[in-house]
Amino acid sequence: MAVSAATSDLLQARIKRRPLTPGQVALRRFIRHKMALVGVGILVALILYVTVGTVFFSEADANYVDLRNKLSPPSWEHPFGTDLGGRDILARTIYGGQISIIIGILAVIVSVVAGVLIGALAGFYGGIVDSLLMRFTEATFNIPQLFLLIALAKFFGTKMPAFNLFGRSFSGSVVIIVGVIGLTSWMYLARIVRSNFLSLKEQEFVTAARCAGATDFSLIFEHILPNTIAPIIVSATLEVASAILSEAYISFLGMGVQPPTATWGNMLNEAYNHLEGAPWMWFFPGTLILLAVLAINFAGDGLRDAFDPRSLAATQ
Amino acid sequence: MSDRQVLVSVQGLRKYFPIYRGIVFQTQVGAVKAVDDITFDVYRGETLGLVGESGCGKTTTGRTILQLYRPTTGRVIFDGIDLTTQKGESLRKMRRRMQMIFQDPFASLNSRWTISRIVGEPMRIHRLYSRAEQIERVEELLELVQLDRMHVNRYPHEFSGGQRQRIGVARALASNPDFIVCDEPISALDISIQAQVVNLLDDLQERFGLTFLFIAHDLSMVRHICDRVAVMYLGVIVELADRGELYDHPQHPYTQALLSAVPIPDPLKTRARQRVILAGDPPSPVNPPGGCRFHPRCPIAKDCCAIEIPAWHEISPGHWIACHAV
Amino acid sequence: MDPLLELQDLVVHFHTLDGVVHAVNGASYAVTAGQTLGIVGESGCGKSVSVLSVMRLIPEPPGEIVAGRVLYRGQDLLRLDKLHVQTIRGKEIAMVFQDPMTSLNPVLTIGQQISETMVVHEGMDKREARHQAIKLLETVGIPQPEDRYSDYPHQFSGGMRQRAMIAMALSCHPNVLIADEPTTALDVTIQAQIVDLVKDLRDRLGMAMIWITHDLGVVAELADRVVVMYAGFIVEEADVFTLFETPCHPYTLALLKSLPRVDSVSNEKLATIRGSPPDCLHLPPGCPFVPRCAFVVERCQRENPTLQHIASGHKIACWVDVTTGRER
Numbered sequence: 001m002a003v004s005a006a007t008s009d010l011l012q013a014r015i016k017r018r019p020l021t022p023g024q025v026a027l028r029r030f031i032r033h034k035m036a037l038v039g040v041g042i043l044v045a046l047i048l049y050v051t052v053g054t055v056f057f058s059e060a061d062a063n064y065v066d067l068r069n070k071l072s073p074p075s076w077e078h079p080f081g082t083d084l085g086g087r088d089i090l091a092r093t094i095y096g097g098q099i100s101i102i103i104g105i106l107a108v109i110v111s112v113v114a115g116v117l118i119g120a121l122a123g124f125y126g127g128i129v130d131s132l133l134m135r136f137t138e139a140t141f142n143i144p145q146l147f148l149l150i151a152l153a154k155f156f157g158t159k160m161p162a163f164n165l166f167g168r169s170f171s172g173s174v175v176i177i178v179g180v181i182g183l184t185s186w187m188y189l190a191r192i193v194r195s196n197f198l199s200l201k202e203q204e205f206v207t208a209a210r211c212a213g214a215t216d217f218s219l220i221f222e223h224i225l226p227n228t229i230a231p232i233i234v235s236a237t238l239e240v241a242s243a244i245l246s247e248a249y250i251s252f253l254g255m256g257v258q259p260p261t262a263t264w265g266n267m268l269n270e271a272y273n274h275l276e277g278a279p280w281m282w283f284f285p286g287t288l289i290l291l292a293v294l295a296i297n298f299a300g301d302g303l304r305d306a307f308d309p310r311s312l313a314a315t316q
Numbered sequence: 317m318s319d320r321q322v323l324v325s326v327q328g329l330r331k332y333f334p335i336y337r338g339i340v341f342q343t344q345v346g347a348v349k350a351v352d353d354i355t356f357d358v359y360r361g362e363t364l365g366l367v368g369e370s371g372c373g374k375t376t377t378g379r380t381i382l383q384l385y386r387p388t389t390g391r392v393i394f395d396g397i398d399l400t401t402q403k404g405e406s407l408r409k410m411r412r413r414m415q416m417i418f419q420d421p422f423a424s425l426n427s428r429w430t431i432s433r434i435v436g437e438p439m440r441i442h443r444l445y446s447r448a449e450q451i452e453r454v455e456e457l458l459e460l461v462q463l464d465r466m467h468v469n470r471y472p473h474e475f476s477g478g479q480r481q482r483i484g485v486a487r488a489l490a491s492n493p494d495f496i497v498c499d500e501p502i503s504a505l506d507i508s509i510q511a512q513v514v515n516l517l518d519d520l521q522e523r524f525g526l527t528f529l530f531i532a533h534d535l536s537m538v539r540h541i542c543d544r545v546a547v548m549y550l551g552v553i554v555e556l557a558d559r560g561e562l563y564d565h566p567q568h569p570y571t572q573a574l575l576s577a578v579p580i581p582d583p584l585k586t587r588a589r590q591r592v593i594l595a596g597d598p599p600s601p602v603n604p605p606g607g608c609r610f611h612p613r614c615p616i617a618k619d620c621c622a623i624e625i626p627a628w629h630e631i632s633p634g635h636w637i638a639c640h641a642v
Numbered sequence: 643m644d645p646l647l648e649l650q651d652l653v654v655h656f657h658t659l660d661g662v663v664h665a666v667n668g669a670s671y672a673v674t675a676g677q678t679l680g681i682v683g684e685s686g687c688g689k690s691v692s693v694l695s696v697m698r699l700i701p702e703p704p705g706e707i708v709a710g711r712v713l714y715r716g717q718d719l720l721r722l723d724k725l726h727v728q729t730i731r732g733k734e735i736a737m738v739f740q741d742p743m744t745s746l747n748p749v750l751t752i753g754q755q756i757s758e759t760m761v762v763h764e765g766m767d768k769r770e771a772r773h774q775a776i777k778l779l780e781t782v783g784i785p786q787p788e789d790r791y792s793d794y795p796h797q798f799s800g801g802m803r804q805r806a807m808i809a810m811a812l813s814c815h816p817n818v819l820i821a822d823e824p825t826t827a828l829d830v831t832i833q834a835q836i837v838d839l840v841k842d843l844r845d846r847l848g849m850a851m852i853w854i855t856h857d858l859g860v861v862a863e864l865a866d867r868v869v870v871m872y873a874g875f876i877v878e879e880a881d882v883f884t885l886f887e888t889p890c891h892p893y894t895l896a897l898l899k900s901l902p903r904v905d906s907v908s909n910e911k912l913a914t915i916r917g918s919p920p921d922c923l924h925l926p927p928g929c930p931f932v933p934r935c936a937f938v939v940e941r942c943q944r945e946n947p948t949l950q951h952i953a954s955g956h957k958i959a960c961w962v963d964v965t966t967g968r969e970r
Contacts, residue, residue, distance in 0.1 A: 021471055204424040208484075211384060212438040212491070213411035226428040369829035476918055506684045506919055507856060508934075511900040511912040518911065533830065536859075540902035540912060563904065577834035578904040579859025583882045585905065586862045593838055594831050596785070597799045 026230075029306040036302020042295035046288070050101060053094035059168065062091035063260045071278045081280035083270055085260075093284050095168075096262035100244055101292070102165070103178055103263070107243040110182025112236050115189030120220050122190070123197025134194070137187045145246065149180045149255050173257055181246045189235045196228040230307035237303055241296035248289050264289050323495055323527050324358040324381065329390035331373075331380045335602065348601050350376040352551035353390070355628060356636075358495070363521065363528040365542030365559070367535060369574075371598060372548040374531045375419075378497040381529070382414055383407060394495070412442045415488040419500035421480035425472040431458075431483050432468040438491035457486040461516060478509035485516065489524070497529045502537065514541055535578045539563050544634075547571045550609040551601055553628070557635040567631065567642045569614050608640065616641045645672035645713075646850045647696070647735070647818050652710035654691050654874075657703060663922045665691040667874040668710070670949070673818065673867075678844065678851040680865030680882070682858060684919055688874035689854045693820050695720075697737055698727050714818075733763040736811035740823040742803035746795040752806045753779075753791030756813055763814045778809040783839055801832035805839065812843065819844075820852045825860065837863055858901060862886060867955075870894050873920040873930035876949055880956040891958045892935045929960070937962040939969050 030036055066086035074081045080089035122133040162171050200206065201224060209223050244264075250256040251265025252272075259266055264285040271282035332347040350373045358364050366374045379385050381392050383399050392399045394414060402410055415438070418424035425434055435454045439445055445453060455465040461482040472480055481501060488496050498517065502510040518541060520526060532538050538545060539559055546556040547570065555568040566572045573592040580586040594613050599605055605612050611621040618641055626638040654666040666688040673679040681689045694700050696712050696719065712719040714735065719727060731737075739745045747755060756778060757771035766774065772791070779787035782805040795803055804824055811819055821840075825833040837860065844851055853864055861868055861882065868885045870878040870893065878891040889895045899913040917934040926932060928943040935942070941961045949959045952970075963970050 021473075204418045204420050205426040207379075207384060208416065208418055208424050208487070209426070209437065211382060211411065211416045212487070213408040213441045214437070215408075218441075223426055227426070369831060478918060508684060508897065508900060508915040509918065511902075511914040512916075515911045515914060535830070536902040536904040539904055539907055560907070563907075573831060575904060577831045579833075579837075579857060579863050580903060580905055581858040581862050581886065581898065581901050582903075583862040583886055586859065591834060591838070593834055597801055597832070598829075 026303075026306040030302050033302035033305055035298045036306075039295040039298025039300075039302065042291055043299060046097065046292055046295070047101075050094055050097035053091075053097075057088070057091035057094055059095055061088060062095040062262060063087060071274065071281075073278070074280055080284045081278065083267070083278075083281050084274070087260075089267070089280065089284055092262040092267060093264065093288055096264050096267055096285065097288060098166075098168070099170070099174065099257060099261065100247055100264045100289070102170075103174060103181070103247045103257075104240045104244040106178040107181035107185070107246070108236050108239045110178060111186040111239055111243075112189060112232060114183065115186035115235075116193050116225070116232060118186065119190035119193025120197055120225065123194035124201055124216070124220050124224070126198070130194070133190075137190050140184065140187055143184055145180060145184045146250070146253070146255065148184060149177070149250060152176050152180060171257065171261060177247060177250060177256055181243050181250075185239060185242065185246075189232065189239075192231045192235060193228060196231065197224055200224045200227055234300055234304045234307060237296060238300040241293040241300070244289065244292055244296075320359040320362075322357045323360040323395060324529075325391075325393040326357070326377075326381060327355050327391045327393070329354050329377070329380060329392065330388045331376055331385055332388045346602055349551050349604060350601055351380060352604070354548075354551075354553045356546055356553060356556055358527060358529060360494075360527055361521075361525055362543045363530050363541055365538040365545040366529060366531045366548060367533060367538050367545060367574075368548035369533060369598065371550070371601060373551040373601070374548050375499055377548070378416070378499050378529060378531050382411075382416060382497055384416075409442070412438070412444075412491045413493050414495045414497070415491065415493040417481075417484050417488050417496060417498045417501045420504055421477045421484065422472075422504075424484055425480055427472055430469050430471060431475075434472070435483065435486045435490055438487065442491055444491060453490070454486075457489055458483075460489070460520070461486045478505050478513060481505060481513055482516065485513070485520070489520065492524075493526070495527045495529070497531065499531050500533070501530075503532070503534065510537065517541070535575065547574065550598060550604050552609055552638060553636075554610065554639065555635075555637045561632075561635055567635070568637050568639050569616050569641070570610050573615075608638070614641075643674045646675050646715065647852075648672035648711075648713040649692065649696065650711045650713065652692055652695060652712065653708040654688070654695055654700065655706045655708050657706065658923075661923050664874050664925055665705075665922060666695070667925075669871070669874070669876050671869045671876065671879065673850045673852055675817065675850050676844075676848045678853060678864055678866045680861040680868045681852065681854045681871060682856060682861050682868060683871035684856055686873075686919060686922060687871040688922075689871050690822050691874075692871075693737070693822060693852060693854060696820065697731055697735065698724075699737075729763075732759055732816075733814040734816055735818045735820065736814070736816035738804070738807045738811050738819065738821045738824045740826055742800070742807045743795065745807065746803060748795055751792050751794055752798065753793075756806070756810045759810060759813050774813070775809070778813055779806070781812075781843070782806070782809045783835070784809075800828055801835060804828065804832075804836055808836075808840070808843075812847070815847070816849065818850045818852065820854075822854045823856070824853075826855065826857070833860070840864070858886075858898065870897075873925060874922055875930060875946075875959060876957075877931070877960070878956075878958045879949070884953075884956055890952060890956070890964055891960050892937045892962070892964060893931050895964055896934075896936070937964055937967055941969060 064087060069082050069086040070084055072078060072082045078088050078090065080093065083089055118133050118137065122130040156176055162169050206219060206223055209219055247256060247263060248265035248268060251263050252268045254269055256265055257263045267285040268282055274281055329351055330353055331351040332349050334344045335346045335348065336342040337345045354377065366377060368374045376385065380387050387400055394410065397410065399410060432454050435457055436450050439450045439453065455468055458465045458468060463479060463482055475483065502513050505513065514537065521528060530538065530542055542559050544557065545559050545562045546553050547568065549570050555562065555566065555571045562571065563575065566575055573594045576589065576592045592615065596613055599612065607623045608621045608626050611617040614621065621640050626640045628636060628638045630636050631642065650670050652666050652669045656663040656665055669688065669692050671679060683689045691700065695707055698719065700707065707720060714730065753772065753775050756775040757768065760766050760771040760774055761768065776787045776791055779790060784790050784802060784805055798806060825836050828836065841864065855861060865882045867881050869876055870891065872893050878889065878894045885894065889898055896915045900915055902912060915934050920930050929946050932938050932942050939962055947959045947961050949957045951957050961969050
């Protein structure tokens with residue numbers, strides 16, 4: 001006798017595990033990447049260092065001049081030694097780290113916003129918009145950061161007001177530096193975003209949205225952009241390292257944030273004349289920069305592998 | 317059927333895609349004449365099939381009718397309004413009434429959106445119903461296409477091909493359209509699933525009085541679901557008739573060749589019949605042959621076929637053809 | 643007549659991150675000289691995997707030929723060493739694939755690729771091979787073969803490329819030609835041309851042929867015997883006329899009923915097969931077709947039916963007699 005339809009429908013209902021979202025797959029792959037986890041660990045440690053460290057030292061401590069103790073090597077009182085003005089290096093690396101990292105992150109925000117906007121518009125509209133934007137992008141590749149910085153610093157140096165963030169006062173030069181780094185490093189991302197837009201806009205889900213009546217704004221920001229998040233995240237992460245290095249480089253040359261406000265970069269500048277005599281002056285900020293950049297690169301590599309479309313496709 | 321109203325009237329439609337050369341300054345050196353002067357009507361409530369082989373322009377026709385590509389010349393009159401003169405906001409408003417179901421169940425849904433968001437999009441765009449009603453309606457639509465309404469917050473990759481196609485159908489229905497262009501909606505599905513989706517479309521048409529333009533290359537399926545069928549070749553429509561008439565008494569030599577090429581799942585019948593085998597490959601739509609586009613491969617071509625484009629005329633009521641020899 | 647190529651109880655698994663995919667589960671079929679065997683089934687049913695195993699083209703890992711024999715003229719191809727298999731593959735058993743664009747080398751001309759097989763397998767010199775290649779291109783209906791010899795694959799249309807693939811397959815006069823969905827991606831008029839060509843060649847050369855497809859119309863056109871596969875199992879095997887006239891397996895029956903026909907019309911709904919295609923990762927203990935079958939009895943859920951004769955030359959794997967609805 002044939003089994004009733006109801007029972008056979010029950011047989012059909014299998015309890016299946018819900019397949020993973022692309023995000024979950026990426027997270028799994030990321031976790032398998034040992035170096036990436038090491039990178040994340042170091043980053044977490046650094047963030048804790050510059051945030052929790054403020055509990056132990058105040059900004060005044062970082063800027064406290066004590067000429068009797070100048071250039072003293074590491075000791076119990078000053079674990080990282082003191083600099084030319086007798087200021088505690090440990091405290092200065094904490095507050096300096098805040099600025100370096102904040103500059104890094106803010107610069108990347110500027111760079112990502114600019115890069116994504118320009119890349120998206122160029123890729124989506126094509127034609128003359130694309131041509132103009134791409135010529136502009138190529139022109140920007142040729143702008144030397146330093147020249148721009150010197151020029152802008154000269155014009156706007158004194159006119160930018162100080163601003164407050166997280167209870168600290170930042171000088172206007174920070175804005176300029178963030179602006180310069182951000183506005184000279186968006187091009188790489190713009191190219192990637194543009195090329196992704198060029199291919200994604202031909203996909204049927206975009207045509208379907210147009211058919212339903214979606215506006216260009218909706219197509220660009222709600223439809224296509226979420227599908228190209230992966231390279232943006234990877235690029236942004238790696239950019240932070242680059243921005244921190246840029247800040248260090250600029251400050252080392254004396255064009256960045258001016259003392260007494262500390263950044264890892266201008267601490268290296270101050271250490272320049274005492275390379276052998278007082279190695280602790282460059283060792284600690286230098287090591288911190290190195291750690292930050294390495295850690296970000298490891299994590300960024302892990303992210304890039306985690307988002308690798310080939311491995312995602314295999315799990316579809 | 318004297319009470320038939322025309323819902324969509326396509327008149328002299330052409331869509332050319334220009335070909336450019338040059339690195340710095342691009343000049344146009346030619347054009348792909350994907351759709352080259354077609355004229356037909358779609359009646360309210362019917363399913364009009366548009367068939368042809370790859371490169372014949374049927375998909376381009378569907379998209380050009382919906383103004384996803386703007387026509388090079390010609391008019392598309394939808395319920396009295398010429399779509400070709402509409403743009404921007406007024407065109408967007410018209411879109412509520414005409415939708416499309418796409419071929420590729422994997423590419424036609426945004427993999428980052430939940431299906432609730434996907435199916436609800438037409439309602440949000442056209443501001444139909446309140447938020448709460450939209451959510452309810454999305455669930456109703458899912459039930460309508462025989463999907464579990466509890467799956468409303470899942471992502472497309474969690475569904476099979478056939479289920480994703482149903483999601484596409486639900487999306488097409490969301491704005492209560494009058495007219496739906498089905499662009500090869502079942503070609504990418506397994507045969508046992510194709511019948512399910514086709515039956516669904518049939519049901520929905522009956523319930524909601526929909527009008528379909530059904531673009532396909534599977535002639536067997538088209539015979540089953542369409543009321544009238546148009547055959548395209550290299551950018552032009554060569555024959556249009558009621559389905560029984562077209563399949564049983566095809567007049568155009570290309571239609572005859574096409575029908576005889578379709579394999580029949582019946583060994584006695586298929587081995588016994590006379591096949592018209594066309595020689596060679598279809599020419600490219602960049603440089604179509606002069607006169608009747610089919611003449612180089614036509615078994616009954618005459619001299620005039622190479623020179624004069626055959627006129628689109630009615631040889632019997634409702635049976636249209638473009639051929640000199642018939 | 644003795645079978646030329648015979649598969650016996652072939653079992654193939656794929657080891658994936660999600661588990662073991664049971665791609666082929668004990669398939670047995672055979673083809674004799676001059677005969678055409680059609681293998682039908684939907685995507686994922688194991689038809690392609692079974693013939694790729696014949697040619698030892700399954701990557702192992704992740705694939706694994708767990709059990710079974712593939713006898714070509716009495717020799718088990720699965721037990722032969724790689725060198726031996728290579729001499730047979732291409733020369734005595736040739737294969738044509740679905741997508742000629744990926745099976746043809748885009749940086750070599752078509753002519754070069756055809757000649758190469760002949761130089762390697764038949765030991766011809768280049769001039770002789772070129773001459774033969776041009777003749778082959780003519781045989782498969784490619785116009786101006788001397789000119790087309792030096793064309794690259796991308797300069798050919800889809801139908802032409804498939805003809806070129808057939809030419810390549812025939813270049814060493816194989817005894818068996820295996821075609822894996824060669825016309826699925828082609829337009830119907832081009833498919834008709836290729837089917838016509840293949841019929842002509844088969845009759846002239848007396849080759850055995852295995853033709854894999856999901857299109858029952860093409861099978862009706864070409865095959866002498868048909869094997870129907872589902873979820874890696876063979877569910878029905880019969881000669882082509884019997885299969886279409888009196889299908890005895892519920893899957894074959896349902897499939898034939900759900901097909902729309904170009905030569906007739908009914909105003910009823912298309913018969914459908916409910917449910918969805920099987921998941922070869924998690925096969926149930928009994929018959930894999932149970933979730934979708936209209937004739938399920940209790941035994942079907944417990945025991946997977948084996949392929950049995952129900953009439954001379956007609957085998958099915960089913961516990962139920964579809965004419966009565968009761969167990970056999």
